[in-house]
Amino acid sequence: MESPRSSQAQALSYGEVKRAVERVAGHVRPVTVAPAEPGASGHGHELFLAxxxxxxTGSFKARGAWNFLRAHAEAGTLPDAGVTIASGGNAGLACAWAAREQGVRATVFLPVTAPKVKVDRLVGYGAEVRLVGTEYAEALAACETFAARSGALASHAYDHPLIAAGAGTxxxxxxxxxxxxxxxxxxxxGGGLFAGVATAARQHGIRTVAVEPERCRALDAALEAGTPVDVPVDSVAADSLGARRASAAALHxxxxxxxxxxxxPDDEIVRVRRALWDDRRLAVEHAAATALxxxxxxxxxxxxEKVCVVLCGANTDPTDLVADV
Incomplete structure (x- = not known):
């Protein structure tokens, strides 16, 4: 059995996405694609919502987490210490869920700023939760130290070909x-969803539009610099989109x-999230509203033009949406 590929490789291949399709089949929920009502866009294009x-676990991250663990199980490279990951929340939830479903121990590191709803759900999935630092980068450093000392398999929230390929499904x-x-x-x-989706989309001749908050612009900064670089993180969507650096695969x-x-801008993200609730009764994360x-x-x-917007996650506290209803 071929060993899982290192996170150092830059370009993701369509073949990796197709192998991920085989691994996740029957284990993740097939996406519902809903056409918006005629004229909903107001600008002459045809709109679909994924x-x-x-x-x-409430987000696309389940796809990559399942693919990552299943590939290592197939290769015989899952250690007794289990898997560990640093995450702003969604990737940790997905890792904990996939680990539970596959009988693997999971230790998840999050910044102390992670929403309580995500922390509570992690515990519910049976993961050991460790809160470290105020940003994702600090939780990641603690996770890397833990992996080196314990021998646990280190997963990643976005920067790994198996994670990105799973998202591409x-x-x-x-x-x-x-x-x-x-x-x-x-x-x-960080670009895992984007890298996977763009790789598969290119195979089918579909354009990909990558959307970031103005104050969480890791991919935009990488394009400007010609290489992944660190950026400040200060956005209403930072709990899910707050990576300080985009992956090399995303840049490629x-x-x-x-x-x-x-x-x-953040004010438009907030407005769209509110509109999704008011007009469609969809309670999604700010990260999901960012795309729309x-x-x-x-x-x-x-x-x-036929356009599909991915509403990627709903691990949010909805009280700010429903308090005045």
Missing amino acids: LEFLQH LLEEIHARVPDLDTVVVSVG AALQDGVRSVLV AALPHAYRPSPG
């Missing part, structure tokens, strides 16, 4: 439901034909 927040399902899709729009933190994907990178916030100003589709 409701990936209905996924196990989402695009394969979207394409199956809308075969003539023109454009897929995804929010970007962003440099390919058929990819656009755009930024959106790109339309129609940061990214303006052409008339007749």
Whole structure:
């Protein structure tokens, strides 16, 4: 059995996404793609919403976590100490869920700023939770030290080919439901979802639009510098999109034909999240609203263009949405 590939490799291949499709089949929830009502976009394009927040653990991260652990199980490289990960929340939830389902011990490191709803759910999945630092980078350093000392398998929230390939399975399902899709729009933190989706989208001739908050612009800064660089993190969506540095795989994907990178302001993210609740009764994270916030100003589709926006997660405290209802 081929050993899982190192996180050092930059370019993700479509073959890796296809292998992930085989591993996750029957273990993750197939995505629901809902067409918006005619005229909902108001700008002449056709809009679809990929409701990936209905996924196990409430986000797309379940796909990559399952693929990562299953690939290591197939290769015989799962240690007795189990798996460990540093996460702002969603990746940790997914890792803990996949570990429980596959009978693997999980230790999850989060910054102390992680939402309580995510911490509580981690405990519910049976993971050992350790809160360290105020930013993801600090939790990651503690996780790396733990892995070195304990021998646990170190996973990653986004920067690993197995994680990105697992995320790419989402695009394969979207394409199956809308075969003539023109454009897929995804929010970007560290770039795992984007790298996987863009790799699969390119295979099918689908444009990918990568959307970041103006104050969490790791991919945009990497494109500007020509290499991944550290950026400040200060956005309403930072709990999910607050990576200080984009992955090399994300940068590689962003440099390919058929990819656009755009930024959106926090006030627009907040407005769109509120509108998703008010108009559709969808309670999603700010990270999910970030993708939709790109339309129609940061990214303006052409008339007749078929666009699918990925609503990637719903691990949020909805009280700010429902308190005045």
